[in-house]
Amino acid sequence: xxxxxxxxxxxxxxxxxxxxxxxxxxxxxxxxxxxxxxxxxxxxxxxxxxxxxxxxxxxxxxxxxxxxxxxxxxxxxxxxxxxxxxxxxxxxxxxxxxxxxxxxxxxxxxxxxxxxxxxxxxxxxxxxxxxxxxxxxxxxxxxxxxxxxxxxxxxxxxxxxxxxxxxxxxxxxxxxxxxxxxxxxxxxxxxxxxxxxxxxxxxxxxxxxxxxxxxxxxxxxxxxxxxxxxxxxxxxxxxxxxxxxxxxxxxx
Amino acid sequence: xxxxxxxxxxxxxxxxxxxxxxxxxxxxxxxxxxxxxxxxxxxxxxxxxxxxxxxxxxxxxxxxxxxxxxxxxxxxxxxxxxxxxxxxxxxxxxxxxxxxxxxxxxxxxxxxxxxxxxxxxxxxxxxxxxxxxxxxxxxxxxxxxxxxxxxxxxxxxxxxxxxxxxxxxxxxxxxxxxxxxxxxxxxxxxxxxxxxxxxxxxxxxxxxxxxxxxxxxxxxxxxxxxxxxxxxxxxxxxxxxxxxxxxxxxxxxxxxxxxxx
Numbered sequence: 001x002x003x004x005x006x007x008x009x010x011x012x013x014x015x016x017x018x019x020x021x022x023x024x025x026x027x028x029x030x031x032x033x034x035x036x037x038x039x040x041x042x043x044x045x046x047x048x049x050x051x052x053x054x055x056x057x058x059x060x061x062x063x064x065x066x067x068x069x070x071x072x073x074x075x076x077x078x079x080x081x082x083x084x085x086x087x088x089x090x091x092x093x094x095x096x097x098x099x100x101x102x103x104x105x106x107x108x109x110x111x112x113x114x115x116x117x118x119x120x121x122x123x124x125x126x127x128x129x130x131x132x133x134x135x136x137x138x139x140x141x142x143x144x145x146x147x148x149x150x151x152x153x154x155x156x157x158x159x160x161x162x163x164x165x166x167x168x169x170x171x172x173x174x175x176x177x178x179x180x181x182x183x184x185x186x187x188x189x190x191x192x193x194x195x196x197x198x199x200x201x202x203x204x205x206x207x208x209x210x211x212x213x214x215x216x217x218x219x220x221x222x223x224x225x226x227x228x229x230x231x232x233x234x235x236x237x238x239x240x241x242x243x244x245x246x247x248x249x250x251x252x
Numbered sequence: 253x254x255x256x257x258x259x260x261x262x263x264x265x266x267x268x269x270x271x272x273x274x275x276x277x278x279x280x281x282x283x284x285x286x287x288x289x290x291x292x293x294x295x296x297x298x299x300x301x302x303x304x305x306x307x308x309x310x311x312x313x314x315x316x317x318x319x320x321x322x323x324x325x326x327x328x329x330x331x332x333x334x335x336x337x338x339x340x341x342x343x344x345x346x347x348x349x350x351x352x353x354x355x356x357x358x359x360x361x362x363x364x365x366x367x368x369x370x371x372x373x374x375x376x377x378x379x380x381x382x383x384x385x386x387x388x389x390x391x392x393x394x395x396x397x398x399x400x401x402x403x404x405x406x407x408x409x410x411x412x413x414x415x416x417x418x419x420x421x422x423x424x425x426x427x428x429x430x431x432x433x434x435x436x437x438x439x440x441x442x443x444x445x446x447x448x449x450x451x452x453x454x455x456x457x458x459x460x461x462x463x464x465x466x467x468x469x470x471x472x473x474x475x476x477x478x479x480x481x482x483x484x485x486x487x488x489x490x491x492x493x494x495x496x497x498x499x500x501x502x503x504x505x506x507x508x509x510x511x512x513x
Contacts, residue, residue: 062412089418099413103431112427113417158413165417 011074013038013169013200014059019068021054028054029065030224036169036217041201043211043232046221047247052204055221056171059202060091073168089117092162092170096177098154100146106133106157107142110164118165125164132160136190152183156190169200176207208252212236220244295482299474303483306463307470308490314384314452314466319445321384322391329396330403331425344396351393357454360386364458380466383458391448398440402433439505446498450491467491 014036021029028051036042044052057063058070061077061084070078077087101109110129114120120128133139136156146154155175162170172191176184188210195201195214205211211218211232218232220239228235228244236252239245332344351359363386364379375381406429414424434441453468460469467490471483 060416062416085415085418085420088416091416093413093416095409095413097407097409099407099409101410101413101428101432103435113414113419116423116427117418161417 011038012036012071013040013073014202015069015071015074016055016059017069017071019055019058019070020066021051021058021063022066028224029058029068031068032221032224032226034219034226034229036200036202038168038200039198040216041195041203041214042217042219043215044202044204044219044221045206045208045211045247046227050221051224052221053173056173056202056204059171060088060093062093085117089165090168092159092165092167094155094159094162094170094172094175096174098146098151098158098178100154100158100161102146105143105145106138106149109146109157110161113161114164128164128166129160132163133157135163135193136160137186150183151179152186155179155187159187159190159194163194169202170194172201172203172205174204174206176205206251208236208248220247222247290481290485292478292480292482295474295478295480296486299471299483299486303467303470303474303486303490307465307467307487308494310464310466310470311449311452311490312494314380314387314455315445315449317384318387318391318448318452321388322395322444322448323441325388325392326395326399327430329392330399333396333400334403348393348396351390352397354390356387356390356451357457359390360454361457362386363389377464378461379458380455380460380464383455387448387451387455390451391444394447395441395444398437398444399433402437403429405436406432436509439502439509442498442502442505446495446502449495449498 012035014034016032016034019029019032020027030051032051032055034042034055044055046052054063058065059072065078068078069076072087072091075082075087077084100106101112104112107126107129110132111120111122111125114125114128115122130139130142133142136159138153138156138160141149141153141157146157149157159170159175175191176187179187184207188207191201191203191210192214203210203215215232218230218235219226220228220235220241220243222243228239228241235244236248239248329344329347332340333348335341335344360383364383367382367385368375368379375385377384410428410432411424414428415421419428452466455466456469456472460466465473467487471487474483475481
């Protein structure tokens with residue numbers, strides 16, 4: 001099993017410095033700098049096309065930044081020498097579309113990477129998986145296939161799948177945007193508990209209530225740049241920039 | 253009201269043309285000679301049991317060998333074609349274009365006669381075995397395109413989820429992408445199997461010993477011995493006996509796929 005030295009607590013979990021990302025002619029990120037401290041919950045909001053998902057996807061290198069620096073627990077993850085698979089085991093990722101593996105049962109969804117990547121034995125992996133399923137309230141669905149779960153259950157299973165890798169931090173890419181309104185609450189509850197347990201989280205979301213209640217920091221992005229950042233209650237109640245004001249007036 | 257009468261009239265005329273055509277063919281045919289040429293019960297009896305124990309058995313055996321060989325080759329070619337490394341991609345594209353562009357008969361012929369000379373290797377089943385290599389080469393080219401389409405049919409998020417969990421590109425392919433790709437391509441692969449059953453008949457060009465004859469070679473030889481077409485009709489029946497259930501299976505699988513989406 002791969003062990004990483006526990007970083008000193010004053011090293012930020014995620015450190016983004018002057019990050020640029022270009023898709024052909026289109027510049028999606030135009031010099032973004034952001035720090036997520038260990039144990040912090042940072043929510044990123046903004047209109048669609050503002051680059052918030054791209055920023056999140058750069059953090060575990062699902063997208064390759066065009067320029068800038070990116071450090072995870074003090075380690076430069078854009079270093080070409082770095083083993084990106086190893087970095088990713090420390091960063092959990094939750095997608096808008098859940099992306100559970102439809103050909104595997106829920107339990108196998110949770111044990112696959114544990115066994116293949118962390119080299120855990122069958123019993124150990126299943127035990128970790130069950131603990132995490134219990135945590136998200138899906139222990140009774142261990143043998144079900146994803147197609148037989150509701151969207152909310154699928155997303156909770158996907159969160160449990162990420163947690164089974166014992167990550168140091170979790171990235172959420174609009175985790176509730178694809179859900180029917182009545183299923184959003186269960187997923188947010190799981191995320192709230194996770195935040196309460198001290199997990200470092202970076203959450204791209206449209207759930208302003210969640211951001212206000214759980215977030216330590218709120219980042220408003222527009223047009224590839226961070227427009228405003230601060231305490232969620234302050235930013236949501238008294239946005240300073242006109243762009244923040246007009247965005248919030250549309251969504252609140 | 254007038255429109256429905258006109259539609260009825262048109263349907264009636266089309267039915268009449270159909271019935272008239274069938275009747276004309278039935279009347280024009282010389283049934284006596286047909287029966288003599290293709291329905292000699294004595295000759296049919298003499299084909300047993302070899303037509304089953306050798307010919308039909310070999311047809312199925314060669315089909316299965318060509319299918320499995322083509323599948324493995326097809327997976328390799330599909331992965332090469334999707335590779336980020338240029339030369340692999342070009343090689344796979346060139347291969348697929350070459351063997352899809354050539355008549356299968358020509359490839360089988362070339363393998364049956366060139367391969368044993370060129371490499372001085374002895375293939376099981378002799379020349380037919382070498383011809384079978386040709387059939388595998390062709391099947392691989394066709395299946396590669398099917399498999400590639402299947403791989404690309406798996407949503408991108410699946411690979412992203414697997415990679416986000418720290419899985420390597422190859423593990424992602426083997427345990428997440430390929431199982432889902434195969435689920436998508438079971439119907440077209442079954443179709444490929446049916447095509448291969450019929451294509452084994454091309455192996456007649458490779459020349460056979462008694463033990464390696466498949467259905468077409470066997471019945472063509474029998475036809476020239478008796479100077480009678482009855483064995484060919486038997487071969488046709490046997491081919492249909494194998495292929496029709498399989499094409500029905502494809503239809504069922506496709507319907508089930510459509511419903512599960």
